[in-house]
């Protein structure tokens with residue numbers, strides 16, 4: 001089988017490594033991929049958002065199956081286009097990807113179908129929004145409607161900060177058209193949990209839960225990033241809470257999308273907050289999380305490609321989706337300065353003995369050398385019987401990866417460890 005994976009980050013590398021375990025796979029093309037994946041996939045310099053180019057390539061190379069991993073090509077209809085060209089694909093069509101690409105859509109859907117989430121108001125007029133945030137209860141949360149590279153959420157602790165956020169998004173158009181509308185919502189408190197789920201619109205199977213570490217600095221200080229590390233499972237996500245989520249959030253979401261004529265097939269990501277009033281949805285993503293995937297897939301014991309194809313063919317109920325009961329930890333090594341200004345182009349050296357455990361997010365090959373080429377450079381994952389051991393091993397892996405100016409958080413998994421110890 002010839003498989004194509006659209007995307008270029010650590011998440012895609014984790015997906016590729018897992019797909020490679022299937023013995024029927026002859027070749028995996030990564031579009032565009034990155035230099036650090038070159039041992040696992042054939043990287044082809046076609047951008048993830050160049051839909052016509054992706055379809056053309058897939059047709060020209062007899063691709064049997066495609067996996068579209070990032071949100072933007074999904075929102076642009078990459079799966080629709082591949083399917084129209086006769087190439088079965090994993091991922092939602094554009095009309096279902098809207099669950100991530102429009103917060104107004106997802107909030108209105110949750111309200112309509114009684115799915116627990118923060119209370120909210122929608123504005124398409126900046127003056128009305130500015131008037132509203134003057135008296136909103138604090139902290140208040142301001143969100144751009146559309147995709148904003150994970151930066152469209154501002155938690156305002158004063159009315160001035162809220163007003164500045166509204167101005168930036170709606171008047172200065174910091175995120176372009178994504179800011180034509182905004183959502184202003186209630187601030188929720190509690191532990192956050194990420195749950196990825198396979199769904200074909202008929203069946204929904206949650207994967208092992210995980211915990212992201214979004215802030216740049218130790219002890220959750222500093223700026224928000226794309227994620228500095230993850231652990232799985234998430235200790236706060238008990239069996240009881242999982243059952244409640246299935247009944248009140250996961251299945252209702254799948255059915256709501258069907259009822260709206262937007263059947264979701266692919267990986268649905270639930271960003272949850274476990275509040276004192278029960279679990280609530282913070283956000284939906286229409287794709288695998290990054291770096292959640294780098295801890296979730298290493299714990300998957302079943303064959304990923306088999307599951308993905310079953311999702312596409314709407315027979316998810318027929319396949320086995322089994323996770324190990326071990327623990328995983330992923331520590332991101334970033335370029336110092338990330339998520340703001342950072343230098344790249346340093347030589348990246350990954351010791352052979354840890355190659356299997358390293359997912360490369362930002363690297364390129366130049367003159368035969370692997371060089372850093374992004375904010376997040378690699379994710380180092382370890383799996384072990386206990387979380388403590390997984391953390392220790394993941395940090396050991398980081399000590400076998402070298403590049404100048406590298407930066408990592410030292411406390412990935414510590415909060416989870418404390419939660420286990422009570």
Ligand code: AMP
Nearest residue numbers: 118141150153185186187188189282283
């Ligand atoms: P997002 O970009 O939607 O993932 O949001 C970024 C982060 O903002 C989330 O992971 C939460 O930590 C936080 N956040 C978003 N919405 C809320 C809310 N209503 N209350 C509290 N925190 C929130």
Ligand code: GLY
Nearest residue numbers: 212227289290291
């Ligand atoms: N780790 C958060 C996300 O993938 O959106």
